Amino acid sequence: MKHLVKSAIHGLYKYSGAMSAQEHLAFWSGRRFMSVTLFHRVTDAIPPDGLTVTTAWFREFCQLMRDRFNVVPLAEVHRILMTGATPPPRTVAITFDDCYRDNLFAARVLAEHGLPATFFIPTQYVGTEHVFPWDHDLPRMPNLDWRDTREMQRLGHEIGSHSVSHPDFGTIGPDEARRELAESKRILEDLLQTPVRWFAYPFGGKSNFRPAYLPLVHELGYDACFSAYNGFIEPSLRGKILPREAMPYFRSIGHLELHLSGCLDWVYRCKSRVGLLGV
Numbered sequence: 037m038k039h040l041v042k043s044a045i046h047g048l049y050k051y052s053g054a055m056s057a058q059e060h061l062a063f064w065s066g067r068r069f070m071s072v073t074l075f076h077r078v079t080d081a082i083p084p085d086g087l088t089v090t091t092a093w094f095r096e097f098c099q100l101m102r103d104r105f106n107v108v109p110l111a112e113v114h115r116i117l118m119t120g121a122t123p124p125p126r127t128v129a130i131t132f133d134d135c136y137r138d139n140l141f142a143a144r145v146l147a148e149h150g151l152p153a154t155f156f157i158p159t160q161y162v163g164t165e166h167v168f169p170w171d172h173d174l175p176r177m178p179n180l181d182w183r184d185t186r187e188m189q190r191l192g193h194e195i196g197s198h199s200v201s202h203p204d205f206g207t208i209g210p211d212e213a214r215r216e217l218a219e220s221k222r223i224l225e226d227l228l229q230t231p232v233r234w235f236a237y238p239f240g241g242k243s244n245f246r247p248a249y250l251p252l253v254h255e256l257g258y259d260a261c262f263s264a265y266n267g268f269i270e271p272s273l274r275g276k277i278l279p280r281e282a283m284p285y286f287r288s289i290g291h292l293e294l295h296l297s298g299c300l301d302w303v304y305r306c307k308s309r310v311g312l313l314g315v
């Protein structure tokens with residue numbers, strides 16, 4: 037029932053023209069933001085969960101992105117952020133974490149729609165039988181191998197570092213952090229023969245990364261560091277840890293479009309004011 041009411045509100049919002057009017061107003065009043073979306077798995081082998089979307093949902097997502105958003109590589113998000121340029125409305129970059137093998141399918145569907153993406157990979161797990169601890173109760177979720185990553189590159193996508201062994205950067209010491217950052221970059225650059233500019237730290241929460249490691253990320257040659265907590269990319273975040281929007285949270289594409297267009301910000305503000313959690 038709640039879902040039906042939500043869908044009805046999203047439909048009304050969209051087709052009444054309110055969404056477009058609100059977006060124009062926000063743009064002309066100087067509001068500037070971009071989004072980076074975050075996926076883990078795209079598969080029908082298990083039901084949707086906090087890390088998983090279905091293949092049908094993903095195809096709808098790709099159509100929405102192609103038809104109604106300005107999808108760019110991370111390098112463009114970074115350039116706009118660092119130069120202070122004005123991002124076109126609805127500028128979005130697409131990312132994936134953790135090297136699940138279904139990401140190759142996603143990479144192909146994205147390419148069919150002309151959409152670039154970045155895949156963040158923990159190098160130690162590529163081409164192995166490794167199962168992440170949180171997946172032990174699930175059917176086997178295979179990992180990408182290096183041939184898959186090269187196909188992704190040929191499709192126009194990019195590979196980023198997600199460390200070597202997927203440790204929690206909130207608990208490891210500086211020597212280990214340096215080794216994880218440097219080693220994963222070196223391995224990826226050797227195997228893929230291209231510079232690796234982006235790092236996404238494992239687990240992605242605020243407590244899973246020590247602020248003191250951000251200068252280290254830059255010192256070791258990365259241009260930006262991504263988390264997994266949500267938020268838009270706004271000018272105030274230049275040089276800081278960048279947020280991403282986890283896609284499995286949005287069961288309806290209508291809800292996702294409203295969110296990424298910035299139209300729900302007032303709802304979130306109201307909710308946080310009255311202390312309601314979740315949306």
Ligand SMILES: [Zn+2]
Pocket residue numbers: 133134198202237238239
């Ligand atoms: Zn991860």
